[in-house]
Amino acid sequence: xxxxxxxxxxxxxxxxxxxxxxxxxxxxxxxxxxxxxxxxxxxxxxxxxxxxxxxxxxxxxxxxxxxxxxxxxxxxxxxxxxxxxxxxxxxxxxxxxxxxxxxxxxxxxxxxxxxxxxxxxxxxxxxxxxxxxxxxxxxxxxxxxxxxxxxxxxxxxxxxxxxxxxxxxxxxxxxxxxxxxxxxxxxxxxxxxxxxxxxxx
Numbered sequence: 001x002x003x004x005x006x007x008x009x010x011x012x013x014x015x016x017x018x019x020x021x022x023x024x025x026x027x028x029x030x031x032x033x034x035x036x037x038x039x040x041x042x043x044x045x046x047x048x049x050x051x052x053x054x055x056x057x058x059x060x061x062x063x064x065x066x067x068x069x070x071x072x073x074x075x076x077x078x079x080x081x082x083x084x085x086x087x088x089x090x091x092x093x094x095x096x097x098x099x100x101x102x103x104x105x106x107x108x109x110x111x112x113x114x115x116x117x118x119x120x121x122x123x124x125x126x127x128x129x130x131x132x133x134x135x136x137x138x139x140x141x142x143x144x145x146x147x148x149x150x151x152x153x154x155x156x157x158x159x160x161x162x163x164x165x166x167x168x169x170x171x172x173x174x175x176x177x178x179x180x181x182x183x184x185x186x187x188x189x190x191x192x193x194x195x196x197x198x199x200x201x
Contacts, residue, residue, distance in 0.1 A: 001051050001085070002071030005031035005150075006044075012067075013041045020063065024050040051075070051084055061090045069096040073120070073161070078127055086133075086199050093199060095128075097121055099139065099191040107155060107176045111169060113162050121193040128195065135197045142192045151177045151186035 003021035066089040075081040
């Protein structure tokens with residue numbers, strides 16, 4: 001879900017028979033196709049749609065594993081998306097999100113955005129648990145690496161969740177990304193939480 005240029009899709013495609021990549025942005029789909037071709041992968045099926053726009057009845061229980069990485073915040077109704085994920089998989093669902101880090105939050109303070117200090121990972125975990133699902137959680141250290149343009153787009157999208165993005169916002173975002181980039185790559189040490197469950201349990 002929200003496959004992007006293939007950061008998760010490509011590694012999975014190198015290990016399994018078939019990966020279905022759901023991605024609403026046409027440009028991202030083009031990048032994913034390019035990245036797959038460079039690795040000579042032909043086992044990726046791309047659906048250029050949002051999760052909420054696909055006919056889930058057609059794909060009911062069609063997948064062994066449904067994954068959503070760094071994308072659940074896009075959906076206004078988290079419960080609805082989790083239920084869709086459960087409907088699509090025969091076995092496992094997995095959600096991965098970054099854990100709030102003060103240094104990453106700096107940009108939101110600079111932009112004057114109140115992120116309400118929500119522990120988003122705990123929030124998601126408790127929602128899933130509240131649905132009566134036996135859910136697992138594991139946390140680990142990782143490094144986020146994005147191209148400068150991708151990092152700028154990421155912060156622009158997040159800012160857009162709180163307000164209309166202004167030219168001033170974009171100036172702040174671009175400066176922040178450039179100040180934290182080297183050789184065209186924005187890089188941050190971070191903590192990742194992986195939440196997963198078996199729909200049959």
